[in-house]
Amino acid sequence: MMLGAFQYERPASLDEALRQAAAVPGARWLAGGMSLLPLMKMELADPPALVDLAGVADLVGVQEDGGALRVGAMTRHAELAEHPLVARHAPLLAAAASQVGDPQVRHRGTIGGSLAHADPAADLPAAVLALDATIEVASPRGRREIPAKDFFLGPLMTALEPDDVIVAVVVPQRGAHRQAYHKRPHPASGYAVVGIAASVLREADRVASAAIAVTGVASHAFRARRAEELLTGQVMTDALLAEVASVVASGQEVWGDLYASADYRRHLAGLTTRQVLERLWDDR
Amino acid sequence: MMDPSHSQHTVTLTVNGQRRTESLPPNLLLSEYLRDYLRLTGTHIGCDTSQCGACTVLVNGDPIKSCTVLAVQLPGAAIDTVEGLGRPGALHPVQEAFRADHALQCGFCTPGVLMTAVALLNRDPHPTEAAIRRGLDGVICRCTGYENIVTAIAHAGARMAAPQEVSQHVD
Numbered sequence: 080m081m082l083g084a085f086q087y088e089r090p091a092s093l094d095e096a097l098r099q100a101a102a103v104p105g106a107r108w109l110a111g112g113m114s115l116l117p118l119m120k121m122e123l124a125d126p127p128a129l130v131d132l133a134g135v136a137d138l139v140g141v142q143e144d145g146g147a148l149r150v151g152a153m154t155r156h157a158e159l160a161e162h163p164l165v166a167r168h169a170p171l172l173a174a175a176a177s178q179v180g181d182p183q184v185r186h187r188g189t190i191g192g193s194l195a196h197a198d199p200a201a202d203l204p205a206a207v208l209a210l211d212a213t214i215e216v217a218s219p220r221g222r223r224e225i226p227a228k229d230f231f232l233g234p235l236m237t238a239l240e241p242d243d244v245i246v247a248v249v250v251p252q253r254g255a256h257r258q259a260y261h262k263r264p265h266p267a268s269g270y271a272v273v274g275i276a277a278s279v280l281r282e283a284d285r286v287a288s289a290a291i292a293v294t295g296v297a298s299h300a301f302r303a304r305r306a307e308e309l310l311t312g313q314v315m316t317d318a319l320l321a322e323v324a325s326v327v328a329s330g331q332e333v334w335g336d337l338y339a340s341a342d343y344r345r346h347l348a349g350l351t352t353r354q355v356l357e358r359l360w361d362d363r
Numbered sequence: 364m365m366d367p368s369h370s371q372h373t374v375t376l377t378v379n380g381q382r383r384t385e386s387l388p389p390n391l392l393l394s395e396y397l398r399d400y401l402r403l404t405g406t407h408i409g410c411d412t413s414q415c416g417a418c419t420v421l422v423n424g425d426p427i428k429s430c431t432v433l434a435v436q437l438p439g440a441a442i443d444t445v446e447g448l449g450r451p452g453a454l455h456p457v458q459e460a461f462r463a464d465h466a467l468q469c470g471f472c473t474p475g476v477l478m479t480a481v482a483l484l485n486r487d488p489h490p491t492e493a494a495i496r497r498g499l500d501g502v503i504c505r506c507t508g509y510e511n512i513v514t515a516i517a518h519a520g521a522r523m524a525a526p527q528e529v530s531q532h533v534d
Contacts, residue, residue: 086370087389087435116431117413129389131436157425181501182479183416186425187432269500
């Protein structure tokens with residue numbers, strides 16, 4: 080399958096990358112290429128130029144940065160899944176990264192690429208939402224930060240401008256929170272039919288705080304705010320869990336397709352959330 | 364189709380231990396470079412849509428699908444294909460195990476499965492069955508011969524971890 084022709088740049092610095100992308104209208108960033116190259120093969124994307132970010136050293140790796148983890152946008156899923164700092168401070172992110180695609184995809188795909196692509200059934204959007212991460216972005220106009228909650232706007236749609244590039248994802252360290260990501264993958268594609276990311280702080284029998292994010296269910300990953308409100312400050316009981324499960328997708332336009340109807344997805348989102356919360360609660 | 368030759372890029376790649384400096388068009392996939400430029404046709408293209416994994420090769424030891432990476436994305440990389448794994452008479456332990464355990468039927472997916480298995484065993488010589496199956500998530504056997512593939516990988520792991528013991532046993 081021959082790809083159409085395009086200009087290829089491999090800058091060594093972010094400034095050079097921004098200049099090169101600005102020089103060609105319609106140029107696209109190339110991260111791991113796990114979504115963009117298939118789109119180009121299917122002729123759904125035909126960029127005149129690709130600016131490959133793999134040579135920009137600042138974009139790789141995980142560092143502790145004042146109570147947060149700074150994850151370079153070009154950090155690959157396989158590295159994220161096994162990184163000791165991520166395991167300690169944001170285990171939910173490691174768990175989600177370990178379930179993206181398949182081993183081959185995880186060795187090429189990057190966190191920045193996955194978030195920028197914003198597939199409605201991708202794993203990492205749920206993880207960064209539940210962790211209240213911040214997306215650091217650069218453009219020729221300078222740098223800015225986009226909270227994860229404002230980042231995902233629709234299917235393959237984000238708050239990124241065309242010339243924005245994700246530089247890093249900043250994740251608050253929440254080692255005290257119990258975190259999990261549970262995916263019910265489509266058996267063929269591996270994408271989430273439902274994916275639940277949860278981060279819960281337990282104080283004795285009460286839920287001190289809860290963050291629950293859902294992927295695969297609607298046009299983009301979202302926080303289950305109503306469920307979080309029901310949980311916060313409450314004593315964990317079966318009755319509470321049942322009520323929480325019933326509102327996980329409330330207010331959302333739930334998607335149905337040939338594999339899973341909207342009603343089934345809604346049911347599965349509630350059930351999976353309940354199971355994740357039960358497991359987290361009984362941990363340790 | 365536009366002529367892609369207007370912007371050749373120079374990359375140095377080490378393929379099966381042999382270092383090569385090439386001038387390549389950016390739209391050349393690694394799978395196309397291996398098959399059409401180097402005539403290393405052991406790397407098979409099954410789906411060409413990064414689903415089936417038949418085109419899996421190792422890049423710096425990691426399994427990747429060569430149909431979904433541009434050759435110019437890999438400057439300085441070490442690439443290993445099935446041709447570098449073993450030869451008739453001197454098979455790699457994974458190839459040996461695939462033969463012994465009848466882990467191939469039509470054989471089309473086999474190069475990708477072999478490379479995926481080698482990467483898996485290099486990291487974890489004694490994988491559980493669940494780890495083997497998880498490691499094979501990115502390869503599809505159209506003949507559905509997974510049972511023997513899993514068995515062969517477990518046997519190959521044992522061989523690779525204790526080659527002397529195995530050879531003494533064979534003698």
